[in-house]
Amino acid sequence: MVISTDFSVAIAGAGLSGLCLAQYLVRAGIDAHVYERDLGPFVRRQGYRLILDRYGLEALRESLPVPLYRLALATSDEPGGHLRFTDSRLRDAFTITFKQEQHTTRQVDRLTLRSILQSGLDGRVHYGKAAVGVDSGGPGRLRLRFSDGGAATVSVVVGADGVRSALRAQLMPDANPVNTPMAGIYGRSPLRQNGRSIIPEALRTSGVLAIANEPGRAFFFTSMRFGESPREAFARLAPGVFPPTGDDYVMWGLLLRQAEVPMNVRGDLPGLREMATQMTADFHPLVRRLVGTAELDTVVLNLFAAGQRPRRWAVPRATMMGDAVHAMPPFGAHGGNTALRDAALLGRRLVDALTDGTPLEAAIAGYQDEMVSYAFDAVDDAARLMRRLTGNAAAPHWVLTRVLPRLHRVTVPEA
Numbered sequence: 007m008v009i010s011t012d013f014s015v016a017i018a019g020a021g022l023s024g025l026c027l028a029q030y031l032v033r034a035g036i037d038a039h040v041y042e043r044d045l046g047p048f049v050r051r052q053g054y055r056l057i058l059d060r061y062g063l064e065a066l067r068e069s070l071p072v073p074l075y076r077l078a079l080a081t082s083d084e085p086g087g088h089l090r091f092t093d094s095r096l097r098d099a100f101t102i103t104f105k106q107e108q109h110t111t112r113q114v115d116r117l118t119l120r121s122i123l124q125s126g127l128d129g130r131v132h133y134g135k136a137a138v139g140v141d142s143g144g145p146g147r148l149r150l151r152f153s154d155g156g157a158a159t160v161s162v163v164v165g166a167d168g169v170r171s172a173l174r175a176q177l178m179p180d181a182n183p184v185n186t187p188m189a190g191i192y193g194r195s196p197l198r199q200n201g202r203s204i205i206p207e208a209l210r211t212s213g214v215l216a217i218a219n220e221p222g223r224a225f226f227f228t229s230m231r232f233g234e235s236p237r238e239a240f241a242r243l244a245p246g247v248f249p250p251t252g253d254d255y256v257m258w259g260l261l262l263r264q265a266e267v268p269m270n271v272r273g274d275l276p277g278l279r280e281m282a283t284q285m286t287a288d289f290h291p292l293v294r295r296l297v298g299t300a301e302l303d304t305v306v307l308n309l310f311a312a313g314q315r316p317r318r319w320a321v322p323r324a325t326m327m328g329d330a331v332h333a334m335p336p337f338g339a340h341g342g343n344t345a346l347r348d349a350a351l352l353g354r355r356l357v358d359a360l361t362d363g364t365p366l367e368a369a370i371a372g373y374q375d376e377m378v379s380y381a382f383d384a385v386d387d388a389a390r391l392m393r394r395l396t397g398n399a400a401a402p403h404w405v406l407t408r409v410l411p412r413l414h415r416v417t418v419p420e421a
């Protein structure tokens with residue numbers, strides 16, 4: 007479909023949702039540009055994997071040209087389907103097995119997905135452009151302003167600038183996210199070390215949440231194996247686009263209380279890794295090895311926040327998507343899926359409006375109503391799961407760490 011019109015869209019933020027929306031719109035023949043604060047696509051490693059559920063996958067299928075969607079699938083893997091809850095010495099308490107039909111969830115490497123989402127958007131993704139505000143650009147036009155004094159004048163502005171959005175205070179003035187007490191120090195470590203997988207066969211298809219003796223602290227890890235080597239899959243399906251990464255890895259996260267992370271360590275990668283080392287000193291040797299072999303530039307601190315339902319959208323023809331609206335703690339793997347779902351939904355509403363003559367304001371309001379409904383269900387789910395897994399309730403914690411592990415065999419001997 008090619009829509010010939012002077013309609014144009016400016017998207018702030020080249021993350022998952024911003025790039026996905028750009029793909030959707032450009033594929034439909036709409037003039038869309040993405041403005042990203044970072045100086046380049048891979049200045050931050052953001053080295054972790056994402057589990058995409060049926061909403062995330064469907065959004066990608068709808069938005070991407072077929073070869074790029076195939077590329078996302080080819081480089082992804084089955085997520086495994088088991089989440090083991092253990093004590094800090096990796097003694098099983100219990101295991102959840104997800105009843106998923108095959109191919110309804112995939113795990114993808116985030117950097118690889120971002121690279122796929124940028125493919126074909128040549129000249130439409132502008133780096134070093136930090137959005138700072140929106141104002142009127144004349145009849146039916148808005149101006150997205152940047153910190154360097156520049157601006158883009160367009161028909162519609164979309165804020166997809168993530169959890170610390172610069173546009174949120176203006177576009178959704180009553181919906182600043184609230185902080186939670188919890189945080190995560192994340193990292194990634196090579197899966198194969200000295201020619202062998204660091205993860206024992208018994209855990210090959212499992213994510214593991216090892217709960218510490220102190221309430222409010224736990225360690226999560228899971229392996230990311232590429233279905234097909236990104237180098238080969240990119241050469242076959244997106245020649246000329248280079249994959250940013252390729253080696254299988256283990257993604258891990260130490261969950262802890264925000265109050266435990268001193269201010270002077272928050273932006274200091276060696277300091278964060280040292281904290282993770284100290285706080286996992288009593289954990290199973292496998293956990294200590296994962297932290298000890300983490301690639302330093304992938305270590306990141308995430309302070310968990312939860313979005314609040316917006317009640318007022320202050321600038322007609324400007325809207326928002328993804329974490330900028332509905333930040334959520336990373337429990338339940340909803341954040342990225344919901345962000346991708348927003349992008350496909352907004353894309354569909356805009357394209358439909360241009361084809362059937364629905365006023366743009368009505369199309370955008372329809373998107374906002376539908377998005378707020380499913381997205382804040384996901385925020386509530388994620389916040390509930392976080393409270394359940396990291397809460398202070400003494401009895402469940404005692405059962406998880408002291409009673410159940412004694413009833414099960416040791417899955418990973420401490421050799």
Ligand SMILES: Cc1cc2nc3c(=O)[nH]c(=O)nc-3n(C[C@H](O)[C@H](O)[C@H](O)COP(=O)(O)OP(=O)(O)OC[C@H]3O[C@@H](n4cnc5c(N)ncnc54)[C@H](O)[C@@H]3O)c2cc1C
Pocket residue numbers: 018019020021022023024041042043044054055056057058062135136137138166167168169170171172173192259308327328329330336339340341342343344345
């Ligand atoms: C450790 C971890 C694991 C996760 N695992 C999963 C998972 O398994 N499944 C899942 O669905 N979700 C997961 N998530 C959540 C997911 O990563 C986010 O929800 C998702 O990235 C949100 O996408 P987004 O497009 O809203 O924002 P982002 O992807 O964060 O992109 C925002 C972009 O905006 C840019 N930006 C910021 N400010 C400005 C500005 N002023 N102007 C221009 N650009 C700006 C940023 O640099 C960034 O590129 C996880 C999150 C974490 C931390």
